[in-house]
Amino acid sequence: MASPDLREVADSFVAGIPNLRDQVDQLVRSIAPGSVATYGDLAKSLGDIAASRWVATYLLDPTCRVADFSHRVVRSTGEIGLHYSGSSETKTELLRAEGVVIAKETVHLETYRAQLPPIGRSLSELKAWQLDFESPAEPAFRLEDIEAIGGIDVSYGKVQAVAACSRMQVDGKTTIGTQTYVGAAEFPYITGYLAFREIPLHLNLLADMQVAGTLPDVLLVDGNGRLHPRRMGIATMLGGLAGIPTIGVAKKLICGVLRVPELRVGKWEPIVVSKDQPDEILGYAIVPHTKTKHPIYVSRGFGVDDQAMLEIVERCLNGHRSPEPIYWADRESRRHASTL
DNA sequence: GCGACAG
DNA sequence: ATCTTGTCGC
Numbered sequence A: 001m002a003s004p005d006l007r008e009v010a011d012s013f014v015a016g017i018p019n020l021r022d023q024v025d026q027l028v029r030s031i032a033p034g035s036v037a038t039y040g041d042l043a044k045s046l047g048d049i050a051a052s053r054w055v056a057t058y059l060l061d062p063t064c065r066v067a068d069f070s071h072r073v074v075r076s077t078g079e080i081g082l083h084y085s086g087s088s089e090t091k092t093e094l095l096r097a098e099g100v101v102i103a104k105e106t107v108h109l110e111t112y113r114a115q116l117p118p119i120g121r122s123l124s125e126l127k128a129w130q131l132d133f134e135s136p137a138e139p140a141f142r143l144e145d146i147e148a149i150g151g152i153d154v155s156y157g158k159v160q161a162v163a164a165c166s167r168m169q170v171d172g173k174t175t176i177g178t179q180t181y182v183g184a185a186e187f188p189y190i191t192g193y194l195a196f197r198e199i200p201l202h203l204n205l206l207a208d209m210q211v212a213g214t215l216p217d218v219l220l221v222d223g224n225g226r227l228h229p230r231r232m233g234i235a236t237m238l239g240g241l242a243g244i245p246t247i248g249v250a251k252k253l254i255c256g257v258l259r260v261p262e263l264r265v266g267k268w269e270p271i272v273v274s275k276d277q278p279d280e281i282l283g284y285a286i287v288p289h290t291k292t293k294h295p296i297y298v299s300r301g302f303g304v305d306d307q308a309m310l311e312i313v314e315r316c317l318n319g320h321r322s323p324e325p326i327y328w329a330d331r332e333s334r335r336h337a338s339t340l
Numbered sequence B: 001g002c003g004a005c006a007g
Numbered sequence C: 001a002t003c004t005t006g007t008c009g010c
Helices: A006-015 A020-029 A039-046 A049-059 A067-072 A088-097 A123-132 A194-212 A234-242 A306-316 A324-337
Strands: A149-156 A161-168 A175-183 A218-222 A246-250 A269-272 A281-286 A296-302
Touching (some): A006 A234, A020 A049, A020 A067, A039 A049, A039 A123, A067 A088, A161 A194, A161 A324, A175 A194, A194 A234, A218 A234, A218 A306, A218 A324, A246 A306, A281 A306
Parallel strands (some): A218 A246
Antiparallel strands (some): A149 A161, A161 A175, A246 A296, A269 A281, A281 A296
16 A cells, blocks of 8 residues: 655645635624524534534624624523623623614524524534544554554644654663644644644644654544544544554543443543443543543544554553653643744 | 532 | 743752
8 A cells, every 4th residue: 555645645635634714704793783693593503513612703803804793603591601801791782873772781592693604614524524534444553563552732832733652672661752833733633623723733744743754653633533423533534544553542521321330540441422222432531540530531543453552552651641652742732832 | 699610 | 822920849
């Protein structure tokens, strides 16, 4: 299997990501004076209610390009909510001036709710992309053939972000080296869509490593793999795009439930879709050491079976909560980002 | 009122 | 993820 030019993979991936800010701007401008929409209405027009918190955050930012129209966006309860000016009274007065009746700081949504236009090429399309994503054939993974285990993470500075990949020997604990890549993270963080925020940085870093001949044989990714609402977390998508075996390692549970009531330090326990489906295992949780009560959540990314996955992660556990490659990538990317 | 979700 | 002080513990 010819390995792909990762710079080209990065460029074409980026080309397929919509600009959510532009789309929210367009939607907000479409709300006529005298009517309102909710943050959730806008998110649904983008294609996923999960974006509602980001929409609210964006519209409350004073530098937002549609700040002058953002008073027309209220909470799902009809409550006026916050305003970029810092004053809900200002927001209320702006709405009243446009003829909207407000009682008890609340709008009657049934009366004033605007009809929003549909948006093409947005979150709905990204969701479909995740559901339809076709991973290339997974080459047989042979644990005895690997020479380097990588860990990849992203930290954020004022303007730009830094991706770092640290490589360790097969013992999982001996450092070989770290490479970094600085770039912009354009796409916002929305639960379930982390891949579209961080993979552009990941792929460009991996492209640099491809040139340098330093690509690891397996990559631990800060985030989930199969343990994802659509079974397509960042680790799975990155591995499929780059053709590199990956494992997802997260610090918080995004979905699913623990199959057992309690975790024991150092013991893997399955995470399943629900108590009713105890056989569909999405990933595994483990409390890595005595110092912490917090588990990590590990799931298959691409090209590695569950048994090899757990063996690799175990080798990398060395007194920190995260496996060493991720621990170091996090440390280095954060240190670099703090200087930006 | 509560659940409630990677980075 | 980031914003943030001192503080508790190994």
